[in-house]
Structure formats: C-alpha cells, structure tokens
Amino acid sequence: MKDFQRRLTERFSALRDSRQSAVFFVEHGLDDDELTELRAEVRARLRFHAVDSGWWDDNYLSLLVAATEVGYRYRGSGTDFWPLLEEELGLELPPVGRQRIKDLFVRASEQFRGARPPTTAWAEAFHLIAWPITHALLPLEFHRPFAATLANLRVGMSDSDEATLYRAVRSAAAYPTARFATFLEDLGVVVSLTRSVLWREGYDLSPEIIGRLSADLEADDVARRGVAVARSIQRAAKAGASGPVQLPALTKTKGALQLRLTNDALLLEAGFPLLDATIAPRLRTSLRRRRFAPQLWGITARVASDQLLSGLPFPLKFTALPERNAPLFPDLDGVGLEAQDLAVLHGFDLELAPPHLFAVSAEGDVARQVLGTTITGHRTYWVLIGEGDEPIRGCPTVGEIGPLRCLQLAPDSAGGARALAQLGFDVRRGVSVRFAGTPSVGRADDIPSFVAGDQRVLVPQRLSGDEALVVHLNGRSAAATATEVVRVAVEPGEQRLRVAGETDSREYVFRGVGALPPVAASxxxxxxxxxxxxxxxxxxxxxxxxxxxxxxxxxxxxxxxxxxxxxxxxxxxxxxxxxxxxxxxxxxxxxxxxxxxxxxxxxxxxxxxxxxxxxxxxxxxxxRFVRPCWWQGRDEPQLLSEGGPLRFGVVSADDPVSKPTEDGLRSRTYLLAPIEADHLQFGALAPFTTLCIAPKRLRLSDLAVDGATKPRLERRRRGSRGGVGLEDLVEAYLRWSLAETRSAIGEIHRGQVAARIEEWMTEVCCGPEWTRAEVTIPHKSTWSILEQVCQAMALGRDGLTELSDEQETQIRQLAVAEVRRLLPTLWTRVGPPSDLGDDDYEVLDGAWTNAYEALAARYRARGQTDAADQLGDADPHESLERWDEAFVRVRERVELHALAAMLLPSDSPARLMALEVGTMTVDEVADELSAWATSARRSFGGSAPTRDALKASYALWVAPELALTTDWRAAIDTLLVERSVARATRYLALRAREARWGGL
Missing domain, CATH: 2.60.40 (Immunoglobulin-like)
Structure with missing residues (x-):
C-alpha cells in the first residue's frame, strides 16, 4: 500500500507541475493488472483500518483511485453509487464513511490541484459522489452523449479559440441530462477533451488517459460512430479552410421508406426530404463535381447524388442487410468533400433494420412507412420482416426484397390484429378526417402547414348512415355527416382541431404560416x-x-x-x-x-x-466586346483606336508562331495582328486584338493545317537561334484563339491553327509522350463511345442474322437510345467493380431486342416482310462479363485513363478523375487545384503553386479570354518548372472539353 501511495504521489505531483489545468485522479497511469492489485490491497486494508481511522491519512490515494474507478464505470442518477462502491470495497459505508471519502478528495485536491465539482443543481444535490465522478473525467455514461455532441459540432476546431469552441460544444449538446450538463460546465475540461479526442493528442491531459478514453470510445458502436463523424468533419475543415469554418446549423435529414408494387414485382424505395434552399444547391454542385454515387451502408447498388437530393423516392437494391450501426455513407472520407458538405451528409439518417410497417394506399400499389405507434384500424398494412424473423401465421405474402419478406396485415382479421399488437402498434378505430385540396406547405414536417387566410376543406372519413362528426376549432363548432364537409379558416400560428364522434374524439394539429416558401425550379x-x-x-x-x-x-x-x-x-x-x-x-x-x-x-x-x-x-x-483598339471594314480592314489607325501585320497560317510583319505574305488563310501596341495606352488585350481572314470558298482538303511548319521547340520561356519557347507559343496561341472571324470557313481554320499551336504547347509543358497519348482521345459523348465499343466488340449482335452495315448502325443507335432512356444514371454505377444488378442486365439485353423489333417494324411498314421477319427472330443475348468489359472500355476512354496514368504525383489521378469539371467554372476548378496542390506539395520541386498561378494555367487551356485578365506570364514559369502542374491542368481542361462536347 505504501508503494502505491508513493507512486501515486509522484504521478499526481508530476501532473500538477507540468500544466496549469486541474489534475484528475483517473489519470493515475496504472494498467489493468495494477488496478486489480490496488483494489485487492484497499479491500485487505479496510478489514483492519476503518475508513474514518487515521491510518488512511497517510495512505489515502489508493482509496481515492478505487472510488474514482467506480465513478468512471458508474451509470445512474446518483442514488445507487454507494452500493456499487461498497461492493467494490467489500464493506458497508455509513454516512460518516461517505463524508470521510469526500474529505479525503478535498484534501488531495488541495495538495495536487485536483479537479473540483462545478456548482450545479445536480452537484449540490449529490455533493458527496460529485467528487469521484468529477475525477473520473469522462465516465462511460457520458461517452455516447459526448460523441453525439462532437458529431454535431458546428465550427472548425483549428480556427476556434477556447471560448468559441466551448460555446459551440454547448450548443451542439442536445437536451443533456443533469449529470452531463454538470460535466459541460467546466470550460477547460470540455475544450481539452474535445481537442484531445478528435485530434488524438493530449491537450492539458495525460497521454495515458487519452489513450484509454479513445479505446473505450472505439469499443462502443454508437460512440465510435459519433467520433468518426466528428473527426471526418474536422479533418475536412482543417485541410480546406483558409479562415474560421462555420458549418451548417444542426439538422437531421430523416429519410423514409416506401413499398411499390409494379408489374407483379415488389420494390423497396427510399426518399429524403428536400434540403433547405441555402444548402441544397451548394451540396448538389459539390457532389456532382466528384461524381459521388454512394452505396448506402456499403450494401446497396450505387445511388446517384441527384436522386438523393431530389426529394423523390428511389429504389434500394441489396442482397444483405447492413451491419448494426453501419454508417449510411461509409465512403465519405475518400471523396474529398469540404467540411460544410460532410456535416450535411452526416446528418442523413435512414433505418433499414426490420421490422417496418407500411400503410397501403387506396389503389393498393404504394405503401408508405408508418413512423408512429398509433394506427387506424380502417386500412390495410404491409410489414417487412427479415429472413430469420419468426413467420406470421395467417398473413398472405406480398413479395420478397432481397433478404426481406413482405406480408399483408389486416387489422380486421385475428392474425393481423395479433401481429400488429406483437409489433407494438396500437390499433384504433376512432374518428378520422382529412384535409382535401392541395397538400400542405411543409409535407415533410410532423405538423402540416397551410397559408394563413386560406380556407381548407375538412372531409369526414368512414361514416355511414346518419353518423356525424363534430369539429371544434378556436371556440367554434360545426357538424358534418358522411355527405357533408366542413370549411376551416387557417389562422396564423399553431392550431388544434378536435374532431368528436359518438364514442371517440381525436385532435389534429396544423400550423398557419405567413406565405408560401419559394418553390425551387425543377x-x-x-x-x-x-x-x-x-x-x-x-x-x-x-x-x-x-x-x-x-x-x-x-x-x-x-x-x-x-x-x-x-x-x-x-x-x-x-x-x-x-x-x-x-x-x-x-x-x-x-x-x-x-x-x-x-x-x-x-x-x-x-x-x-x-x-x-x-x-x-x-x-x-x-x-460585341469593344477593346481600346478594334477592326473596321471587310474588304480592306483597318485597326482603329480613339487616337487613329494603328500599325498591324500579317501572320501566315503556314507559320502561325511567327511575329506579325507588315510585308508578310498572305496565304489562303492569315491573321492580322497589331504591331507594337502600347500596353500602357491600350491595355494587356491590345496585342491579341486580331482578325482571321479566310477565302469565301475552299475545298475541304484546303482546310487542313498539316502543312503548317512545326518550329524547333525549346523548354524555356523564349526561344533562341530559331527555336520557339513556351511564352512565344502562348502569345501565338492567344493571337489565333481570340481572333475575330468574318466567315464560318475562317472560324474553322482559325480553330485548327489554334489547336496545332496548342499541341506544341502541350509537348513543351507535358512532354511528347503525353502529346502522343492525346491523339487517341475521342471527341464524342459517352453514349457515342458506347456505340463504338459495341461495334468493336460486336456486342448485341446476333451472329445468325445477316445485317448490312447500315442496319447494324441503326440497331446500335436504337439500342443505345433505349439504354439511355431506361438507365440514365448508368455511368455512376458501372465499375470496376460494377454495381449493376440482374434486372439492369435484363434492361440492356431488352434494349437490343427492342432495337431489332423496332427496325423490323420499319421494314414491315415498307412491305419488306422477309427482312422484317429475319430481324424479328434475332436473339442478341450477351453475358454479364461482356457487358462489364464494354463499360470498362467506355470509362477508360471517357476518363482519359491513358493520360491519367501519367499524372504526377502517382496517387493524384483518382482525385482529379473524380471531378465533374464540365459544370464547374474556372474559379471552382482553381479551388480544387489549390486543394490538390496542397495535398501534393511534397512532390513539387519548390513550394506549392499559388491559386492564382493554377487558375491562370488552367484558364490558358479552357478560357483564353479569361486568362488575359490573370498574370498568365507568371504562370508560364510554373508550367515550365512543374510538369505535374502542367499535366494536371491540361488533364482537367481536356475533361472540361469532353463535357462541352457532351462527353460526360
């Protein structure tokens, strides 16, 4: 015992001297075996020395640690703490002994600057046990509420001071118990624990207690989930925030299930309510950028983000039930979302574990989930149960959905009534009314809302004969029979409408609001x-x-x-x-x-x-954009300005990177460009105020620019001795890409020359192997590429049916159009690995069958019955493996895998490939590139490029006009020095063009 007293004295003294904050006796630093030995020693000594004896004045720390350990494990209101401690110590503790333990805590706290219970109602009511529970720091009972509080934290910790963080934690604690509220009173403890648990580092706390708390939080499924959510949000906030991060207000997006019976097949659908108009657009854009299509709980087929946020039901396809406490979106951390978006997505909640009860509609094809426990006895219900659940006798089967079975329950039948009672539902057959007309303003709210001043029609339900209902609202009453209705005036605020029949009554609550909220355009x-x-x-x-x-x-x-x-x-x-x-x-x-x-x-x-x-x-x-200098005239153009005509020269399409010369030879197509335009007088745009002149009539072969002379390229800013540097190429590229044209031929030829110069720029920046790989890129939409892949693989082709080339083309076009109509979100679900189910592959085969039949119908309408019969008998069935191979080929071509393999650093392609750059502005792409550069900064030769340099580099490829408003000349240094930047910006630019061409 004396050895424990010495060791604990040294331990708590060291903690006291090493920090300014309080010491907690749960920070004793003993392992499990040592704690077991300490308890045994305390129990043995208490047989010979009573708690109130003077012997404990010199050996009290072991007793306090034993009491603190009970406080750490304790779960309760406070009345049953002492029985647990008596069992731990092996003796009864009279009131004098309990007071003695408190006095020892007070003495030890004075000696080692120990923690003191906050002044709260609970701590004053339980002033004795408040000491061991306070010294337990974060008892097991607090683990779940503390983890939930951290998950609801609405600020980024890295940019918050102690006061701001403490206020945020208090706000995030929803309805704390009296004991947990007492714990939250200590600012220093709350802030230290928050930072220590989320960052796994000790902040004014010992590493041993942080390790113990982290292990215990991990051992609790619910607490582990809350801490994981909180760490995910804080990591994103720390990585992406340039200032304080204010996360969206605390909210839960509760999803609901419904069953749909269609074509004798039973579908389980889920839906989430529409998000607030201030949150939804940002989140939708962010998810689209990354083509986020999650597998719910990690077990369903992928769901497009647009479906998640649309407010409409979507089908759930799965073959197994999720594990207990499995997160709804298990792959959020790898998506690279910002903290604001993670906070919203972590608030999504959907429960799939059976059983679930559904109320069937009057048509019998849709059943919506019942969320309460009180149901009416005048409807039919469906129940979903698991494979291992006990079957319900006397109830017909509606269908099966993966591992779930759906049964029909009728409250009127003995079996149905018994089953509903076993499931915990209270069946009532009381009065019932409904609000007719347009639905409520807030459909997803628990309380329906209507516009104040409107009149709603109340229709009685399930009345027969002379039965009547009496409606009471705001001191007024009205009666209605089965053939009558009651008109109700909606007043502002919450209203309680009571409906009474001969034997029962019921209250309906609704709310009057000032005006309709703005309706988001579909x-x-x-x-x-x-x-x-x-x-x-x-x-x-x-x-x-x-x-x-x-x-x-x-x-x-x-x-x-x-x-x-x-x-x-x-x-x-x-x-x-x-x-x-x-x-x-x-x-x-x-x-x-x-x-x-x-x-x-x-x-x-x-x-x-x-x-x-x-x-x-x-x-x-x-x-028409008017620059400080402009072109006038068609036959003999002049370059004019407010100060008069300016000098200009000619650049031939055969030598497109040369400087404009006044005596230049004019080829079939040429460029007119200013000579020595004063930047100070006319601005940075003046040198690129150019005009492309082309003949009015040309043969198609004359439009080619293969004859353009390729200069000797040098990887430097300016070329020397006849060579061309990157800045020379960029200037020529801007002259040709921004040139005005007066004819379609001139526009086509100008674009071809600009593309050739761009190819040379790419070779200098990204390397010749990259340039060669770009040649293989198809400038087609994803669906057009699918047609090409189907042609190359003879996919959907019946080998026993002879087809002409024209017929094959028509069938492919018809089939792909059918697939595009029936599976619009196909490309978010294909692999590898593929998330397509058997029914999806049936749709694919059916599309080709329908294409043959549609073409046969065309021939039959022309009277070509033999050809029509031959086409109608075709069987284009394909294996699942062949379809998967085709989709992999399409994705490789669409995502430019040949180029992505050359991106540097080697772990960056996945992040850049996931971006949906087609609908992103240059500034949005610059933000993503800046985040990428921060994560890949160790691979650069120097410091990470600035956002402005990245924006200018990207704008050169996709928005030359915008590039002129940036410091594009400084960006040239970045493109020359950092090949990884050049390739990343070029890759995203090509992806943006693919989307512009309809590729994604």
Whole structure:
C-alpha cells in the first residue's frame, strides 16, 4: 500500500507541475493488472483500518483511485453509487464513511490541484459522489452523449479559440441530462477533451488517459460512430479552410421508406426530404463535381447524388442487410468533400433494420412507412420482416426484397390484429378526417402547414348512415355527416382541431404560416461562360448548363438567336440533366450554320434565348466586346483606336508562331495582328486584338493545317537561334484563339491553327509522350463511345442474322437510345467493380431486342416482310462479363485513363478523375487545384503553386479570354518548372472539353 501511495504521489505531483489545468485522479497511469492489485490491497486494508481511522491519512490515494474507478464505470442518477462502491470495497459505508471519502478528495485536491465539482443543481444535490465522478473525467455514461455532441459540432476546431469552441460544444449538446450538463460546465475540461479526442493528442491531459478514453470510445458502436463523424468533419475543415469554418446549423435529414408494387414485382424505395434552399444547391454542385454515387451502408447498388437530393423516392437494391450501426455513407472520407458538405451528409439518417410497417394506399400499389405507434384500424398494412424473423401465421405474402419478406396485415382479421399488437402498434378505430385540396406547405414536417387566410376543406372519413362528426376549432363548432364537409379558416400560428364522434374524439394539429416558401425550379438554366459577348458565341467559348433536381432525360431544348429584327431557331433533344450546352452541342451547332454566322459576325448585339419545353426559359444579351483598339471594314480592314489607325501585320497560317510583319505574305488563310501596341495606352488585350481572314470558298482538303511548319521547340520561356519557347507559343496561341472571324470557313481554320499551336504547347509543358497519348482521345459523348465499343466488340449482335452495315448502325443507335432512356444514371454505377444488378442486365439485353423489333417494324411498314421477319427472330443475348468489359472500355476512354496514368504525383489521378469539371467554372476548378496542390506539395520541386498561378494555367487551356485578365506570364514559369502542374491542368481542361462536347 505504501508503494502505491508513493507512486501515486509522484504521478499526481508530476501532473500538477507540468500544466496549469486541474489534475484528475483517473489519470493515475496504472494498467489493468495494477488496478486489480490496488483494489485487492484497499479491500485487505479496510478489514483492519476503518475508513474514518487515521491510518488512511497517510495512505489515502489508493482509496481515492478505487472510488474514482467506480465513478468512471458508474451509470445512474446518483442514488445507487454507494452500493456499487461498497461492493467494490467489500464493506458497508455509513454516512460518516461517505463524508470521510469526500474529505479525503478535498484534501488531495488541495495538495495536487485536483479537479473540483462545478456548482450545479445536480452537484449540490449529490455533493458527496460529485467528487469521484468529477475525477473520473469522462465516465462511460457520458461517452455516447459526448460523441453525439462532437458529431454535431458546428465550427472548425483549428480556427476556434477556447471560448468559441466551448460555446459551440454547448450548443451542439442536445437536451443533456443533469449529470452531463454538470460535466459541460467546466470550460477547460470540455475544450481539452474535445481537442484531445478528435485530434488524438493530449491537450492539458495525460497521454495515458487519452489513450484509454479513445479505446473505450472505439469499443462502443454508437460512440465510435459519433467520433468518426466528428473527426471526418474536422479533418475536412482543417485541410480546406483558409479562415474560421462555420458549418451548417444542426439538422437531421430523416429519410423514409416506401413499398411499390409494379408489374407483379415488389420494390423497396427510399426518399429524403428536400434540403433547405441555402444548402441544397451548394451540396448538389459539390457532389456532382466528384461524381459521388454512394452505396448506402456499403450494401446497396450505387445511388446517384441527384436522386438523393431530389426529394423523390428511389429504389434500394441489396442482397444483405447492413451491419448494426453501419454508417449510411461509409465512403465519405475518400471523396474529398469540404467540411460544410460532410456535416450535411452526416446528418442523413435512414433505418433499414426490420421490422417496418407500411400503410397501403387506396389503389393498393404504394405503401408508405408508418413512423408512429398509433394506427387506424380502417386500412390495410404491409410489414417487412427479415429472413430469420419468426413467420406470421395467417398473413398472405406480398413479395420478397432481397433478404426481406413482405406480408399483408389486416387489422380486421385475428392474425393481423395479433401481429400488429406483437409489433407494438396500437390499433384504433376512432374518428378520422382529412384535409382535401392541395397538400400542405411543409409535407415533410410532423405538423402540416397551410397559408394563413386560406380556407381548407375538412372531409369526414368512414361514416355511414346518419353518423356525424363534430369539429371544434378556436371556440367554434360545426357538424358534418358522411355527405357533408366542413370549411376551416387557417389562422396564423399553431392550431388544434378536435374532431368528436359518438364514442371517440381525436385532435389534429396544423400550423398557419405567413406565405408560401419559394418553390425551387425543377429545371433551370445557368450560364457558365466567363465571357458574354458575340465573339465568345462565334468563337465557341459560350456555354450554359441545363440543370435539375433529378436526372431527368428526354427534354426538348429550343435555342433562339435574335439579331437585327430576325430570329433564328434550332430545336433538339437533351440527354439526362445536368448537361452542358456549348457550340459543340447538336442544337447550337445546327443554329450557328454558315449563313447565321455571316449574319451575326457584323452585329453589335444579339439576344440568345434557351427554352426547355415549357418548364424553364432563360435569355442572355450578348454584346460585341469593344477593346481600346478594334477592326473596321471587310474588304480592306483597318485597326482603329480613339487616337487613329494603328500599325498591324500579317501572320501566315503556314507559320502561325511567327511575329506579325507588315510585308508578310498572305496565304489562303492569315491573321492580322497589331504591331507594337502600347500596353500602357491600350491595355494587356491590345496585342491579341486580331482578325482571321479566310477565302469565301475552299475545298475541304484546303482546310487542313498539316502543312503548317512545326518550329524547333525549346523548354524555356523564349526561344533562341530559331527555336520557339513556351511564352512565344502562348502569345501565338492567344493571337489565333481570340481572333475575330468574318466567315464560318475562317472560324474553322482559325480553330485548327489554334489547336496545332496548342499541341506544341502541350509537348513543351507535358512532354511528347503525353502529346502522343492525346491523339487517341475521342471527341464524342459517352453514349457515342458506347456505340463504338459495341461495334468493336460486336456486342448485341446476333451472329445468325445477316445485317448490312447500315442496319447494324441503326440497331446500335436504337439500342443505345433505349439504354439511355431506361438507365440514365448508368455511368455512376458501372465499375470496376460494377454495381449493376440482374434486372439492369435484363434492361440492356431488352434494349437490343427492342432495337431489332423496332427496325423490323420499319421494314414491315415498307412491305419488306422477309427482312422484317429475319430481324424479328434475332436473339442478341450477351453475358454479364461482356457487358462489364464494354463499360470498362467506355470509362477508360471517357476518363482519359491513358493520360491519367501519367499524372504526377502517382496517387493524384483518382482525385482529379473524380471531378465533374464540365459544370464547374474556372474559379471552382482553381479551388480544387489549390486543394490538390496542397495535398501534393511534397512532390513539387519548390513550394506549392499559388491559386492564382493554377487558375491562370488552367484558364490558358479552357478560357483564353479569361486568362488575359490573370498574370498568365507568371504562370508560364510554373508550367515550365512543374510538369505535374502542367499535366494536371491540361488533364482537367481536356475533361472540361469532353463535357462541352457532351462527353460526360
């Protein structure tokens, strides 16, 4: 005993002298074996020395540690602490002995600066046991509420001072018990524990107690889940925040299940309520950037993020039930989301563990989950039970969903009533009414809300004969029979409507609100171009995105171009939203034909209007951008300014990187560019105010630029002795890519020359092997690539049916269109590994069968019955492995795997490949590149590039006009020195172009 007294004295003295905060006696530093020995010693000494004897004055620390350990394990209100301690010590403790233990705690706290109980109602009511429980620091009973509090923390710890963090923890503790509220009173303890548990480092606490607490938190499933959520959010906040991070307000997004019976098949669907309008757009954009499609609990087929956030039900496909306390989104940490988005997603909650009860609709095809325990006896119910659950006798089977079985329960039958009672539901057959007309404002709320001032119609239910109900509201009453209704005026605030029958009564609660909340548009059009000019439209730099809350497919898109009193129109079909619409899109490409381009090229302003069916419309005014110097005239152009004409020269398409010369030879296509334009007078844009001149008539072969002379490329800023450096190439690239044109031929040829210079830039920045790999990239949509892969693999082809090349092409187009319509979210679910189920593969085979039948119907309509019969008999069945192989090939081509394999550092491709850059602005991509550069900073030759340098580097590839507003010349140094930056920005730029062409 004396040895324990000596060791503990040294331990607590060392803790006292090493820090300013209080010492807790649970920080004794003893292992399990030593604690067992200490308890045995205390029990043995208490047989000879009473607690109130003077012997304990010199050997009290072992007794206090034993009492503190009981306080650590204790769970209760306070009345049963002493029996547990008496059992631990092996003797009864009279009131004098209990007071003696408290006095020893007080003495030891004075000697070692020990912790003291806070002044709270609970601590005063239980002033004796408050000491050992306080010295237990974080008893086991507090582990779950403390973990839940940390998961609900709404600030980033790394940028919060002690006071801010403490206030946040107090706010995050939802409805604490009296004991837990007492624990929360100590600012220093709360802050130290919060930082120690989440960062696994001791902050004014010993490493031994932090290790013990962490191990005990890990051993509790619920506590472990809460701490994991909190650490995930704080890691994201620490990594991505440049200042204090304010997370969204504490909220839970509770999902619900429903059953749907369709075509004799039973489906289990889930749905989450719509998020707040201030949160949903940001979260939807963030998830789309990373193509986040989670497997719920890690066991379901992947669910597109748009479906999660749409507010609409989506099917759940699974073959096994999730493990107990499994997180809903188990793969969140690897997605790279910001702290704000993680906080929202961690608030999503959905319970799948059976049993679940569902109320069946009047049509009998949909059953919605029952969340309460009181149900009406006038409806039919379905119940979901697990494979191992005891079967319910006398109840018919509705169907099976993976490992779950669905049974029908009728409260009117003896078996159904007994089963409902066993499940814990209270069946009542009392009065019932419903609000007719439009649904409530807040459908997902527990209490329905209606607009104040409206009149709602109350319809009695399940009345027969002369039965009547009496409705009481705000001191007024009205009666209604089975054929009558009651009109209720909605007043502001919460209302309680009581409905009484002959034998029963019931209250309905509803709320009157001031006005309808804004309704989010189901489909909207968002401009994504940095430049809103006529030049951007004609130069292919103008784009917008058709977006929606869900992946809707097949909507018609109409684009009108109004200029000079004339309106040009083009219409076509959209694929699944979101979809980028640029000059490469079929509708806009059809609109901007040669005649329209010639007409628009001289216009000062145009109006572009886009319509998506009758759902959404947007219009943009595009004006001709007027620079300090400009071109005038068509036959003999002049470069003018406010000070008069300026000098300009010629750059031939055969030597596109040469400097403009006044006596230059004019080839079939050439560029007019300023000579020595004063930057101070005309700005940085002046050297790139160029005009591309091309013949009005040319053969297609004349448009090729293969004859353009490739200069000797040098990996340096400026070339020497006839060579060309990167800055020389960039200047030439900007001159050609930003040039105005007066004809469609000039626009095509200008683009080809700019592309050739860009190829040379890429070779200098990224290396020749990268340039060679780029040649293999297909500029097609994902679905078009699927057609190519199907052709290469002879997929969906019946080998016994002879087809012409034209027929094969038609069948592939029909089949892929069918797949695109039936499986719009296909590319979020294919692998490797693939999350497609048997029914998905049936859809794929069925699409090819339907394609053969559709083509057969065409031939039959033409009277070609023999060909129609041959096509109708085809059997294009394919194996699952062949389909998976085809999807892997498509994904490799779409995600540019050949280029991703050359990205540096080698662990960065997954992060960059996951980004959906097609719907991101340059600034948004710059933010992602900045986060990537921070994580990969050790692979750079120098310090990590700045965000401005990364933005300028990326803008050079995708938005040359925007690049001119950045310090692009400084970015050239980064592209030359850091090949990893050049490849990363180039890769994302190519992905953005693929999306612009409809690739993603």
């Amino acid at each position: 489909v909207r059009l968002e401009l994504r171009s940095e430049e809103r000019t006529v030049q951007a439209l004609l130069g292919g730099r103008f784009s917008f995105v058709v977006d929606g809350a869900a992946p809707i497919d097949g909507l018609p898109l109409t684009i009108d171009l109004e200029v000079g009193g004339r309106v040009f129109t083009a219409t076509g079909a959209l694929g699944p939203v979101p979809q980028a619409v640029s000059s490469e899109h079929a509708v806009l490409k059809t609109l901007l034909d040669e005649d329209v381009r010639d007409f628009v090229s001289g216009a000062e302003a145009v109006t572009l209007r886009a319509r998506v069916g009758h759902i959404a419309v947007a219009a943009w005014e595009l004006e």
